[in-house]
Amino acid sequence: MKTLLVLLLLIPSLSWGLTFKNGKVVSGNSDGVNDYGGRFELPEDASPNYETLRFFLNNYLNDWDRFYHKWSNEKYKYLVKGYREPYEFQFDLKENDEIKKEMQGTALLSYILYENGNIINDEITPAERFGDLFTNKSKLHSQSAGKSITSYILGNAICKGYITGINSKVDDWSAVEDTIYHNQKLINLLNMNAGDHKYVTQNGIINSKRWYNSFAVEDILKNEFKGSKKSSPKHNYHGFLTNLLGTYVIHKTGDDFQILLDFIFQEKAQIEDSVFFTKQENAKPKDKTFWNQFRATRYDYLRIARAMMEDWKNNTCVGQYLKDIYSTAIFKNKSYSQGFRLGYTKKYAGQFHTHFSGIKRPIMMMDGFGGQIFVLDFERDRIIAIQAIHDNFNFRKLVYDKLKED
DSSP states (O other): OHHHHHHHHHHHHHTTTOEEETTEEEESOSTTOOOTTTOSSOOTTOOOOHHHHHHHHHHHHHSTTTTOTTSOHHHHEEEEOOOSSOOOOEEOOOOOHHHHHHHHHSSEEEEEEEETTEEEEEEEOOIIIIITTOOTTOOEEOTTHHHHHHHHHHHHHHHTTSSOOTTOBSOSOGGGTTSTTTTOBHHHHHTTOSSOTTTEETTEETTOSSOTTSSOHHHHHHHHSTTOOOOSOOOOOOSHHHHHHHHHHHHHHGGGHHHHHHIIIIIITOOSSOEEEEOOTTSOTTOOOOOOOEEEOHHHHHHHHHHHHHHHHTTOHHHHHHHHHHHTOEEOSOOOOTTOGGGGEEEEETTEEEEETTOOSOEEEEEETTTEEEEEEGGGTEEEEEEESSSOSOHIIIIIHHHHOO
8 A cells, every 4th residue: 555655646756847648748758758848850959869869750750740630631731642653763782881880870760872773772770770660651751851842843833834934033923012022033032042131040030929831921921021121132041932932833833733743743753652741830721822841751752853863864944944043053151060961062052952062063952950861963873862860870971972982
């Protein structure tokens, strides 16, 4: 009886500071988990233990739709179903001990090296590490790599005739009237060179408590940007411009937006499983709005990168779009800590990171928070595709040294 009484007294203290949902800890510390104050994303400068990495990975894979239970899927997703004839990869696999070592000791989930039409390295987190959570069918978020995919959609919209070109002006959309973005060239928005740094940053909208990835684009334009004035342009990296660009494509394509997405991801990329973007959590089902967060499997991300590669190599209309935005690259207005992956690139081109230090050939990188990385090395017919829970792997060895070795 005394033992039972002691246990009953201990239970409140054991659960102190924890928040539970469906019997699972969603906030607080349990079994070594540090939720970093209830954040949904691991801070980039964090040093998480194994239990914390598992906690966040589970959230990334399974809790993303917690805001949308009140909507039916078709109202909050821009979904493209898997293609009837998915692209079949060829393999010429080689062992790489360095990649295996990183898989065992870091937050790395997936590493694929694709060269000259073959997958050369193909490593996924082992079962004893994160493999019970992350598989070939898992659809992990793109984070800001979705910015580059959004740019690719815009390039296809140009080539389909919905938009004139990267130098056309956004002067045909009432939502941007009397805002800083009205009558600006698309390339300025693509390069995040719109002179909007007094109003918005990567951390959010200045003088507003609303997060731009949580509300419909036209709602943000109407309330936070009405009457805004352009400052002298300089590179100002943030996600609202990408959301605006995606919403502009929806405006220009009208009822054909789904047709455009199906063409890109089914006919061109030849995806195997469904992929999708979602609307912002506080948008209404009827809102025509776009959030650049994207989800796909590891092989479908590679299929999409391969479609970009093929466009560039074959000098298609979209390939020319990629070359045009590459030629307009501007220097980043930001410094990075030593060794951080984005510090290896000097310029920004149409929603891609470009111009690796010490490398003269054209390379474009899609990059997302936490280490979602897809590198297009055009002249070497090479793609490096990485997914991770957290950026604590060796980017230099896994990516930069590979690019530099030849």
